[in-house]
Amino acid sequence: MKEPLRSRYQHFLALLDRGRTPYFVSIGLIVLGFTLVYLSPRSIPAFLVFVVAASSIYWLKLNRAVQLGLAVFLAVVLVPILGARNVFYLEVIFQIAVFSALALGLNIVVGFSGLLNFGYMAFYAVGAYLWAFFGSQQPYLLHSTVTTKALNTPFFLAPDYFYLFIFLGVIVAAILGLILGLPVLRVRGDYLAVITLAFGEIVRQLANNLDKPLNFTNGPQGITPIQRPTMPEGVLKLFNQVIQPVVGHRVTDNQAYNILFYLIALLVVVAVIVITYRLDDSKVGRAWTAIREDELSAGAMGINANKLKLGAFAVGASFAGAMGVLFAASRTFVSPETFTFLQSVGVLTMVILGGIGSITGVVVGATVVTLLNIQVLQSVSLYLSQLRQSDAVIPIIGFHWKYLSNQLDPTKYQRLIFGVVLVVMMIYRPAGLLPAARRKRELGGGPEGKDLDGKEV
Amino acid sequence: MRHFMGSVNVRQIVLPLGQMAIFVTGAGVLCSAIMLILAILFRGSGADQVLRATQGVGILAYTLDSLPQVLIDGVTIGFVYAAIALGYTMVYGVLQFINFAHSEIFAIGAFCGVESLIALNGLGVMAKASAMGSFLYLGLALLIGMAASGGMAVLVERVAYRPLRSSPTLIALISAIGVSFALQDIIRLVESMTSGQFYRVIPTFGNFDERINLFRIGAKVIDIQVKSVVVILAAVVMLVALNYLVGSTKVGKAIRAVAQDKNTAALMGINVNAMISLTFLVGGALGGAAGVLYALKFTRIDPFVGFMPGIKAFAAAVLGGIGNLTGALLGGMVLGMIESFAGAYLGTYTMGAFGAEYKDMVAFLILILVIVFRPNGLLGEQVSQKA
DSSP states (O other): OHHHHHHHHHHHHHHHTSTTHHHHHHHHHHHHHHHHHHHOTTOHHHHHHHHHHHHHHHHSOOOHHHHHHHHHHIIIIIHHHHHHHOHHHHHHHHHHHHHHHHHHHHHIIIIITOOOOSOTHHHHHHHHHHHHHHTSSGGGGTTSOOOOSOOOSOOSSOTTHHHHHHHHHHHHHHHHHHHHHGGGGTOOHHHHHHHHHHHHHHHHHHHHHTTSSSOSSOGGGOBOOOOOOOOOTTHHHHHHHHHHHHHSSOOOHHHHHHHHHHHHHHHHHHHHHHHHHHHHTSHHHHHHHHHHHOHHHHHHTTOOHHHHHHHHHHHHHHHHHHHHHHHHHHHTOBOGGGGOHHHHHHHHHHHHHHOTTOHHHHHHHHHHHHHIIIIIHHHHHHHHHHHHHSOOEETTTTEEGGGSOTTOOGGGOHHHHHHHHHHHHHHHOTTOSSOOHHHHHHHHHOTTOBOTTSOBO | OHHHHHHSOTHHHHHHHHHHHHHHHHHHHHHHHHHHHHHHHTTTSHHHHHHHHHTSOOHHHHHHHHHHHHHHHHHHHHHHHHHHHHHHHHHHHHHSOOOTTHHHHHHHHHHHHHHHHHHHHHHTTTTTOOHHHHHHHHHHHHHHHHHHHHHHHHHHIIIIIGGGTTSOHHHHHHHHHHHHHHHHHHHHHHHHHHTOOSOEEOOOOTTTTOEEEEEEETTEEEEEEHHHHHHHHHHHHHHHHHHHHHHHSHHHHHHHHHHHOHHHHHHTTOOHHHHHHHHHHHHHHHHHHHHHHHHHHHOEEOTTTTHHHHHHHHHHHHHHOTTOHHHHHHHHHHHHHHHHHHHHHHHHHTTTSSOGGGHHHHHHHHHHHHHHHOTTTTTOOSOOOOO
16 A cells, blocks of 8 residues: 555656646745735744745756746745734744754754754854844943843944844854864763753853853843844835835834844855855865764874864854844844753754754754744644633543643643654654755665664665 | 671672762862862952951851851762762663763652652641651652652663664764653643642651751851751662662672673673663662752752753763762762852852852863863773764
């Protein structure tokens, strides 16, 4: 029964890729998805159709130019329109972009060079606090105690330094990555993982405690307000003139900012993807793989493992640093709560779910986990609370929904979900949902291949 | 009687007791000496002047004054860390694998112990319990915590680690992290569904909060809480029992054989899987008991209570030399002392710039420094350079 089904599925896929069909399918899906989301901005199925439409551009066999054109049109025109109509989706997509960049950065460390890093959020935190400190009034408050009230002091830097700080974030995080990477030269395997965990916790605790002797981070209360870059003059007006009839209401300043940050995040993600893609097949990328598979042999082949491992840490960190700066500006608020071990493991879950070392896989993993986190779980929670208020009864066991504990709120059980995903993936599919091509070859069985279970194949 | 004495290896009981005495006094004396030297060096400093202005004592007198209490705290928490660290180190010795979920095994023990005490309290038996009775109830809670933790540890090994035994260590480590996270939320889920509360507080019973006067220096009385004595005694008994189990019984010999070479051990007729399960059972039970003791000492627990003690105990295990049972004891003691000293004096010596909140960071720093500069730990045994 299994074979015919699979062959029928493959037949169907082949049909999709024949002649002009993919063009029709892809464009049709985009139109359908856009219309659905436009008409019912709050429905999840509609959004999922939209996501499928977006991914169809990637999966179907289209002309490269058409692919690119469709993707740009979708990302730069359609999404902002939908986003202006319902900001929530823009937030979802923004978060997907942020976590994709983070996951891709972690993927370089974990996936390409095989160094487990549990403290990855530290770099994100450094980027975020970098702009949080210089982009707020905090430098003037070094000698004052923790305050939460808005101050009359001016901001330290002009808001447009933000763009510079994205690059500074890259540099500072990379330097920190090198510092954290130093133990890499001596320690391997699980000990390295523990060191990175300790490092991540140290950074978080510093953020938590550096409100004295000098008030750098404002302690657990975090820094706010942080400046956003200035909106270019007239853009909002232009945007409103062109788009208002489509959106159906005036686009406010905040909504415009959401769109701006979405576009910047998009730019960063595209840059990250291009860099990762280029690295993967470069000499460096191959050297990383060699180190991951067998460090001794790699050394014997003349690869300077120390240098390359440090490099992996630095590159991975730099992505997180850039995203941190962006995050701080978009939220106008940072606090140590954002950079916990839970978040580091969350990013690791994305990498592992999608497929260690696979760029597409990692982006898919980030998308799935983010959607799960901020959309699916929330709607399940909402549904449960509706059930709780209703008189519904589970038929067979006769359980009244209204007696369901208030504590049972799926959005609060991220750890459970991350944990189960990690364990299940490790046991059944250690290479991830969409394994990297190289891993697939390995798992398919080469003459001297070793699969991820460590067994000879 | 004679037969019994012949079969019990007395040396295996006296030796670890001696080791403990040496470690406790050694770590205590060393830390106190360093502290006193620091105090002498800090005389006349800003911290000294602040103390003279506010409390009317010099820094040396201040340090000397609080030293005994700090030492007692350090020993108490050191024993708790040692008991947890043994779980890490046993598993590492047998499987060369960091059982990251051990911190949640610890938390499960704490919860089951506290829940059973709360249940007993609800029945009203504890209010009228005699001193002896309250110790019995505590012992019961300890047993329940140990059983729950040991059982959970075995289950976790069976479900999440055994299928991955031949995988690279990193795969198993990720699985362990997953288990750790899942267990945290499962505890929270169960707690919130049954009791509707996030925190649980151990009921007050017996005379555990009273203080015993140890001795007096001049007008100052040095005392110790009954519960600290209980924690220390229980930990000592468990550590000795463990040492005896591993060192002088047939089962212990089998565990050591499996740790050395699984294949050869299997050829000698040892059931390797059973021995690994047993390792998890014993390590988990120790962790569970440590959890109940921790709850007794610090009274309040929450589902994430395991993370910090867990990571510190792991640091202790690494500090002592992971895979080495004596090392775990030494590491726990040293770490407990350092943490206690850091918590007590850091704020005063830096004039409030770095307070007691940095004591967690001290453990992390020690962990990093030890792994980087002396990965074999103080006593050394296992090699860390394996991927």
